[in-house]
Amino acid sequence: MAKVIMVQGTMSGAGKSLLVAGLCRIFRQDGYRAVPFKSQNMALNSYITEEGLEMGRAQVMQAECAGVKPSVYMNPILLKPSSDVGSQVIVNGKALGNMKARDYFAYKKTLIPDILNAFRKLSEDADVIVIEGAGSPAEINLRENDIVNMGMAELVDSPVLLVGDIDRGGVFAQLYGTVELLEASEKARITGLIINKFRGDKSLLDSGIDFITNKLGIETVGVIPYMNIKVDDEDSLTSRFDNKRALDGxxxxxxxxxxxxxxxxxxxxxxxxxxxxxxxxxxxxxxxxxxxxxxxxxxxxxxxxxxxxxxxxxxxxxxxxxxxxxxxxxxxxxxxxxxxxxxxxxxxxxxxxxxxxxxxxxxxxxxxxxxxxxxxxxxxxxxxxxxxxxxxxxxxxxxxxxxxxxxxxxxxxxxxxxxxxxxxxxxxxxxxxxxxxxxGKKSISLLSYSEFKESQYDILADTIRANIDMDTIYGSLKEVKIKD
CATH class of the missing domain: 3.40.50.880 (Class I glutamine amidotransferase (GATase) domain)
Incomplete structure (x- = not known):
């Protein structure tokens, strides 16, 4: 029977995609067949499977980390923004058409059978399914009909790891505010907090971690350092776009x-x-x-x-x-x-x-x-x-x-x-x-792209393993229980 764990974030760009990828790599290194899953992805980077079906590129990267073939079951719903108020809606790898945000919000709950069917298909062969949330579970205006954060966790009875981004500042406020805006049943799913993208001396966080643990009653299971690695990004929230200056030579x-x-x-x-x-x-x-x-x-x-x-x-x-x-x-x-x-x-x-x-x-x-x-x-x-x-x-x-x-x-x-x-x-x-x-203006040493990606995935996994309590992660895994 497959087991499951979910990574949710305090905001978009907190590092959920990379943490899911890294955990998939760690489980693979430890001898388990791990697969990623994201019920609904909003991104303009996509991929076509051998069957001619379209899925989010981030789940392809996560599948590569896990050493498994990308499958549209890993991302049953993909939204590709085509304007400021609408997106192309892709379900099970095929485009349904464009929808305005309000229309999709009213429609999306009808897609729950597609989500659960995809999840069942993955669970047939997987030892561990690592689920990725989207944005934040504390978006109270989106809580109704949620199918990607706590709503998804409830559908398969998954425990949750909550990650905050310290690089943007206010990480303790992020974590505390997110948890406190959740319902009691949702809070109970959170088995650990993770502080991501930390730079500096970890001991300087100790007093804050103790405070947040006492306030919330939830342990911090990892402080992940800022990683300067190059892997495929999920969407336009990428630091790649910051590079605008040409360099000499x-x-x-x-x-x-x-x-x-x-x-x-x-x-x-x-x-x-x-x-x-x-x-x-x-x-x-x-x-x-x-x-x-x-x-x-x-x-x-x-x-x-x-x-x-x-x-x-x-x-x-x-x-x-x-x-x-x-x-x-x-x-x-x-x-x-x-x-x-x-x-x-x-x-x-x-x-x-x-x-x-x-x-x-x-x-x-x-x-x-x-x-x-x-x-x-x-x-x-x-x-x-x-x-x-x-x-x-x-x-x-x-x-x-x-x-x-x-x-x-x-x-x-x-x-x-x-x-x-x-x-x-x-x-x-x-x-x-x-x-x-x-x-070329000068001789450069050229690398194999596939070998480079594999090396980056190993660095990702090694860094996460060294800075997270994997015993607690393994202890948090729960057998899949899909809601009828």
Whole structure:
């Protein structure tokens, strides 16, 4: 019988995803088959399984930590924000359509059977299921019909670890306030508190920990230090976006950060390399004179293209494309073409037609039929700066609503402009390494992306194990009991 434990946070970005990943890795190291689970995820980074189903990228990272194949059962509901007030709703890996936040709030409780079915499927083969909450369980305006925090814990009778982020300040207030806003039955589920992202001498926390223990009657089971590791992020709450400055003597890659940027995990194969700077820029001033420009995925391609046009970035990208390589991925590919049309308002924007940047001879039409498929093949770039990587093998996946009338998913204009519908195209076959060699101003030591990720997962697990009471964690595990 599978056992279960849940990680909830005092706020978004408290470190739940990494703690779940680290615990999955620890359980795997200890000989158990662990699997991650998040009933509802809101993120613009997603992944396509072998079955062509879409799930949150964070649960893929957690599955990699656990050494198991990603499954849509690990994330039965995915919300992909398409505007400030609405999201595309994906259930069991398939898009249902766009919903406004209020409409989804009224609808979501009907999805409980889907959540429990996914959880049952995972429990058939797992020894331990590590559940991740979302945001905070103390959002009292969202308590009704909750399906992702204490509501989820109740559905499977799970104990809860509550984590607070000391790096943002006020961690004791976070923990105390969160617990005190819970119902008595919800408080009883919390088996331990965790202070995350601590820098400094741990003994300085002792008096605060004693105070909070006496106040709440709940032990602090871990103080996790701030970790400077590189793993795939869940959403736009990422510190990656803070990097905007080019450094002397390194390869400088500028990624255009539009408002609805998605699947920026595609850049991980570059970010982990020493001697490479990957900058996320949203203004002409920040763009500068990079060695390469990347236009990543977008959840609202027309509105994001409108943004880079109005900001002046489009003009600079076109100018730089005469001498520097420009690479578009998915939505970025569509922006580089001649036009994008969305007559049926698939992306729920105000515009239904927009002129493209004209750097690729393609036209894109949005469709209600979503392409979700894994891809593998060979790059077939003609003449141009990246001609030498022709015939390199790639492996990845497509997620897009638009069709661009092209036969190949990896295309170029024969000069400096390249594009692909394939997410993860840089991850396999040394493609990223070859691109960096072409761009290189100096010799750099290139690492295997897959080996690098495995090393980061081990660092994550080792750090958590050294700073958490794993005996208490194991003692808190409870046999799954799914509510009828």
């Amino acid at each position: 390194v390869i400088d890659i500028a990624v255009i950060r539009y408002p609805r940027i998605s699947n920026f995990t595609d850049l991980g194969a570059f970010e982990m390399q020493e001697g490479v700077t990957v900058r996320y820029v949203d203004s002409v001033y920040e763009l500068g004179d990079p060695d390469m420009i990347i236009l990543p995925g977008s959840k609202n391609t027309i509105e994001d293209l409108k943004y880079i046009r109005e900001s002046g970035l489009e003009r600079e990208i076109i100018r730089l494309s005469k001498t520097k390589p420009v690479f578009g991925i998915c939505g970025g590919l569509q922006m580089l073409g001649n036009s994008i049309s969305d007559e049926d308002k698939v992306e729920s924007g105000l515009l239904t037609q927009i002129r493209g940047m004209g750097l690729l001879d393609i036209d894109t039409k949005m469709s209600s039929v979503k392409t979700t498929v894994q891809r593998n093949g060979s790059i077939s770039f003609p003449k141009g700066v990246f001609e030498s990587i022709k015939d390199k093998k790639y492996k990845g996946y497509e997620i897009h609503m638009g069709q661009s009338g092209i036969k190949d998913v990896v295309i170029s204009n024969g000069a400096n402009v390249y594009a692909s519908y394939v997410h993860g195209i840089f991850d396999e076959g040394g493609i990223a390494a070859d691109i960096l060699k072409i761009l």
